[in-house]
Amino acid sequence: MRETAYAKLNLALHVRRRREDGYHELETLFAFVDAGDELSGSPAARDELRVMGEFGGALGEPFGNIAAKALAGLPRAQGLALILEKNLPVAAGLGGGSADAGAVFRMVERLAGLPEDWAARAAALGADVPACVRSETCIGRGTGTELEPVASDLAGCPVLLVNPRVPLATGPVFKAWDGVDRGALPDGSVRDIALAGRNDLEAPALSLCPAIGEVLAALRETGAWLVRMSGSGATCFALYDSAGARDAAREAMRASWWTMAGALR
Template sequence: MTDGTIVERASAKVNLSLHVTGVRPDGYHLLDSLVMFTSLGDEIHVAPAGTLSLTIEGPFADDLRVDDDNLVLRAARSFGVPDGAAITLHKNLPVASGIGGGSADAAATLRALARLWDVPLPNAKTILSLGADVPVCMTTELTKMSGIGNELERLGPAPMLDIVLVNPKIGVSTASVFNELESKSNTPMPADMPDPFDTDNWVGWIAHQRNDLQPPALTAAPVIADVLAALSAQQGCTLARMSGSGATCFALFEDSDAQSDAAKALRVSHPEWWVAETDEAPT
């Protein structure tokens, strides 16, 4: 941009599946998850400045604080360089909602500042130290994520999908959801995943996978069951599932007309919920 500002999209992350396969002695959970990103997301703007600063704008700005523990500022400091930058976070996604908002914001900050300062990205260990979901958010490719979030198999662009995201505007503690998980050693996804661009077979395959965090999240926040039921009841819905540790749920639809009709119906029947239409993120 002419004023030196650099913009990076922080795409919403959707866990199409999330299998918890074990727990390490240090308490970190082992995952096997298929992750895609959407065209909907936050935005990070960075501009040259003498000092490091952060401004938060947008519909969910009031839900975040600008303090030393803010993940965007932690990402900026992880470069270990003395340069300044004026960072603006346009917060379009609900906070702590299971769609990777904070992690995606951190990843976008890293990409933007590497361009602004013309320096390499921090190393993989440093990026992982910001949060288990930050590495997967460094690109928008369809990704198989395993380990504690550090083992990534990039699968290329996601297929075209018509998606509705719904968040009932409640907070769910990720730590408490993991703590209440009945079994922490479950089967991983099978290796025979169909071609994602064979959409019907692929979505059918995903429907046979799980989100192992969904049952404990339903106990912690029963309204998630209402969200899933409302999504599943919409005409043309092919799959409804919770993303991450909740409380955001997603639904895949047969086509954009069914997607649009479902979003309109949900906004009328549940005006207190956050309802958003989206599709796959460009790579």
């Protein structure tokens, strides 16, 4: 079996308030790129996980990562031997670990089916994991786990991801948020929401990682119709009207930056 762990984007991310439990109340528009990490798996006597790829070394102990936890948390009669090719940077705002976990859920579903409480099991692993299981455009509320699927008018839209190769942990970015509620997610089509929305974590992320500003400035020079940071950063994305414009933009980025070209699912 093979599954792509599709890179997650927040086309818009509105932080409304800090909750009593320490988490933040969010409204976000999730979208997914048709590229990401790659997982291959086969039935085995016991669960196994091997990690490879450009960013594999950043994960440390394989069975401490979220993909292994997803595998261990899903009941089935047979083990699964997985190879994870880590193509997405770690701590990058792309939900890489959550996407890996989502791909594990889909593999287990094909092999043995998922338990009825799979969504709760996914949420226990991380706020982005439930959205990553299906990897379809949706609106997330609460901590991001209350999902509302939406029909996307942006399927197939060319997208470029750029990361300055600076890891940025989520916790400090949320801590640096100024606490101001700037309003709800707008209504309309996915394109309308993306254009009228914002990412409330962009300013705090910029304060911690100024290189994000350099990436955003470079992308804004490429003719994209939308440029924004994803999640808590440091990855930024740009949406284009044509694959040619996206590919030309990729060529214009600094050689030292990480880039990935794809299309929205």
